[in-house]
Amino acid sequence: MSKLIYLISTIVFITGNALAQTGVLTGYVRDQNTGEALTGATIVIAGTNLGAVADLNGYYEITDIPGKTYVITASFVGYKQLSKYSVVIRSAGNPMLNFYLSQTSETLEDVVIKANPFDKLPETPLSIQSLSAEEIATYPGGNNDIAKVVQSLPGVSGSVGGFRNDVIIRGGAPNENVYYLDGVEIPNINHFSTQGSAGGPVGLLNVSFIEGVTLSTSAFNAKYDNPLSGVLQFDQRIGNPREFRGNLRISASETALTLEGPLFKAGKEMSKTTYLVSARRSYLQFLFKVIGLPILPDYWDYQYKIHHKIDDYNEVSFLGIGAIDDFSINVPDDIDAEQQATLDQVPVIKQWTTTAGINWKRRFKKGDGYMNTILSTNILDNNFSQFDDNENQTGLYFNNNSRESEIKLRYEQTRFFKDWTVTGGFTLQRVGYSNNTLNLVDNIIYQSDIDFTKYGFFIQTTRGLLNNKMNISLGIRSDANSLTTQSDQLLATLSPRVAVSYAVDRDQRWNLNASLGRYYKIPPYTILGFRDNTGRLVNQSASYIRSDHAVIGVEHLLNESTRITLEGFYKKYNDYPVSSLDGISLANKGGDFEVLGNEPIQSTGKGETYGLELLYQQKYTKHFYGILAYTFFVSEFSGTDNRLLPSLWDSRHLLTFTGGYKLGNNWEVSLRYRFVGKTPFVPVDQEATLQFYPAVILDYAQLGENRLSSFNQADIRIDKKWNFNKLTLDVYLEIQNAFNQSIPEPPNFGLDRDANGAIVEPRSLVEIEDDNASILPIIGLVLNF
Structure with a gap:
């Protein structure tokens, strides 16, 4: 494996004569409730002079961004300002970064209302955790396995010995959770899963697909059926x-x-x-x-x-x-x-x-x-x-x-x-x-x-x-x-x-x-x-x-x-x-x-x-x-x-x-x-x-x-x-x-x-x-x- 990595690194280094140290970031800015485009929304990259304004479709594009990690903020009049943390910019392969802004009742023009960067929903105001795709991909001990990453969240443990991906939340059994992929319920998230339960030794979700993961450990929305301990939304x-x-x-x-x-x-x-x-x-x-x-x-x-x-x-x-x-x-x-x-x-x-x-x-x-x-x-x-x-x-x-x-x-x-x-x-x-x-x-x-x-x-x-x-x-x-x-x-x-x-x-x-x-x-x-x-x-x-x-x-x-x-x-x-x-x-x-x-x-x-x-x-x-x-x-x-x-x-x-x-x-x-x-x-x-x-x-x-x-x-x-x-x-x-x-x-x-x-x-x-x-x-x- 080490020889393979060395070979690939050498080939890429030699063939990439013009090293590109900048990347491009794109995405949409939309209303959180209606999904409508927020034309004119401003997107800025903290610590730089770089930014963009969303077009008629709510789409933005920022070019020539030096490759490293940033905090990126979107704002629009009448909406809460929202920041995304730990955004890694690469010269290639940057996924779209989308913002969904919520309206604010504040009317003072000189007051900037900032959204809570830690996800909270009215029906789930506590016992909720969210991870971005980058946080999952670089999680130590996770090996790009989302199920293993979830076990490190508060109140979550694995099975005895820690060799399986069972999600045990606050002392509940492994089969007390439900899983949703873009609103579609999936019966399990692991290979070699235990029938009647959900755990297994290896996760089956591809981290490259994921925009974010949200775990709720109490206060579940009424639209979800069958949760006793947790709802995992991918x-x-x-x-x-x-x-x-x-x-x-x-x-x-x-x-x-x-x-x-x-x-x-x-x-x-x-x-x-x-x-x-x-x-x-x-x-x-x-x-x-x-x-x-x-x-x-x-x-x-x-x-x-x-x-x-x-x-x-x-x-x-x-x-x-x-x-x-x-x-x-x-x-x-x-x-x-x-x-x-x-x-x-x-x-x-x-x-x-x-x-x-x-x-x-x-x-x-x-x-x-x-x-x-x-x-x-x-x-x-x-x-x-x-x-x-x-x-x-x-x-x-x-x-x-x-x-x-x-x-x-x-x-x-x-x-x-x-x-x-x-x-x-x-x-x-x-x-x-x-x-x-x-x-x-x-x-x-x-x-x-x-x-x-x-x-x-x-x-x-x-x-x-x-x-x-x-x-x-x-x-x-x-x-x-x-x-x-x-x-x-x-x-x-x-x-x-x-x-x-x-x-x-x-x-x-x-x-x-x-x-x-x-x-x-x-x-x-x-x-x-x-x-x-x-x-x-x-x-x-x-x-x-x-x-x-x-x-x-x-x-x-x-x-x-x-x-x-x-x-x-x-x-x-x-x-x-x-x-x-x-x-x-x-x-x-x-x-x-x-x-x-x-x-x-x-x-x-x-x-x-x-x-x-x-x-x-x-x-x-x-x-x-x-x-x-x-x-x-x-x-x-x-x-x-x-x-x-x-x-x-x-x-x-x-x-x-x-x-x-x-x-x-x-x-x-x-x-x-x-x-x-x-x-x-x-x-x-x-x-x-x-x-x-x-x-x-x-x-x-x-x-x-x-x-x-x-x-x-x-x-x-x-x-x-x-x-x-x-x-x-x-x-x-x-x-x-x-x-x-x-x-x-x-x-x-x-x-x-x-x-x-x-x-x-x-x-x-x-x-x-x-x-x-x-x-x-x-x-x-x-x-x-």
Whole structure:
């Protein structure tokens, strides 16, 4: 890899005789509510004399910008001034930088009202975080994986051991979140995802597509169905309307190619139709085979977006994303005890997923509102198998061969009535689910095929009071379906919510925020489609899972780019699925390679999580940016005995720091540090495991009695950018686990074997010693052209 980087750098340096140290920045300035062009808006680059004025279409262009990092500000009369931080200018490959400005009620001409640079929405005034594309791309320890980046946000942790991309928010289970890509709901964001949940070891979203990411951990807008802990919104940019562009990303695990440009372009005018496409291929399977690991993760993914502007009031986007995953095994020539246990116990996974959607946005000609109509479909096909003999794939003792599909329609209309903003709409979904399960350990063998309809209605209204010093948002949602037998579903799932924010001072540097809401989630299809051995749908009476949130917090803006927040939160759960097989809440599952919910359940579980969260955040200022967050929380769920016990996510303490310093000549050094307190784990039931080996049986009777050591890890990243004529080269060196800390893991057991690898009779289990401390260097490069 180092030779390849050196060769590419040398070629680019030699062929780029005229080194281009300047770049071009383009974009649009529009009204945040209506999307109308703000003709005459001013865009300036801080610390320079460079700027531009938006044209009749709201479009601007700034040329001859020296290649480095800037703060860029847009302003327009009657609107709040908005600044974008950490904007990197390259000689090629600069994505459009768009501004959406909000109106202000201030009428004094000599007063400049500045928008809060930290995203806040009336319905979500707190518990919200946003990251730009550049922040994601250069995140230390992220390796261009958005799901890993999200785990560093306040209140968010990963699964035990930190090797998966599960998004665990404030002690909630991994499957309590929903994901939206340009308004299109996507079922998961990871390769090798856990069916019924969402986590997996590798993210499948291409960072080159992303304009920004927003995570809400409470106070969800009523238009979103099924969130219990979080809503992740991924906003994709549109392709360049003037010229062909692209980038090539090469890292230690994969290669990705992204292309974009105009379609049907005539002359020098901007095209009304643009495209953005990518394909990504892993080569971890080749690397793992060379170094002799027992697993071979192989994956492909693709992503696309075609955007068309019909006229000044209508635009439509076609988008899609998909993946092909093959998790197979490899028998090393010289196998040790740990590798042998992994070879015995690891599942064989063949999985593919696809999502496609169309989003039509229409602005009303009077400027009093707009509508969104979104139609999408998605499929997840999962073949999950476990064998007595993985090497020869004989002795099948567990197989889940299933497919779930959805066709979704969401319509929403937003209207502006003086001081009021009202959004209302409905969702309609058709669900199909089929499953062929063989589970010899629990003596479950069945085939299932169901299809049903889901529907919901919502309305959300917001208003500014006291000259917009106070904002209040009220919402309500109701959902139902044609499969489950819960009575009066539309009434039973009524979910009201309210959010209030108040600016204590005139400059709005001190803000008080609070929210209260009730949210519902339909159980996973793996639960609803489960049948017993007689073919009966035993979980058809399952209830919607309920979660009540109460959050209160204070925010203080130290200056234009720095804030401190303190929040207290409480979540209470009811009707949580509890396993009838082992008596525990399914909130404790879904963070491993498994199938979540493929078992009989009871909707009797309860739970609660609560805590405090302190955040310090500085946007890029004086070469530095950073986020420091500490969360203390308690997470408890009950099983069939109705006793609240610490959940598997109850680590109590989360401390994260992510920051960087931009040096001269386009060098950057960044650091990510994570500390997670002692996390509970369920020990292995050695007697049952010996009986059913290689199936590993956990002793859930000991849930809450055992905890791992605390987890901490530091990742360091160094970036260097070169600007050439119509080409840029970014090279980075990332050192994960830089201080060589051991990653805590539950005790692992395998069969006792002699020096030749033969099983010792009579069979017995031995604990596998594992020192998993290691420093992992990663080299990568990005070519923009």
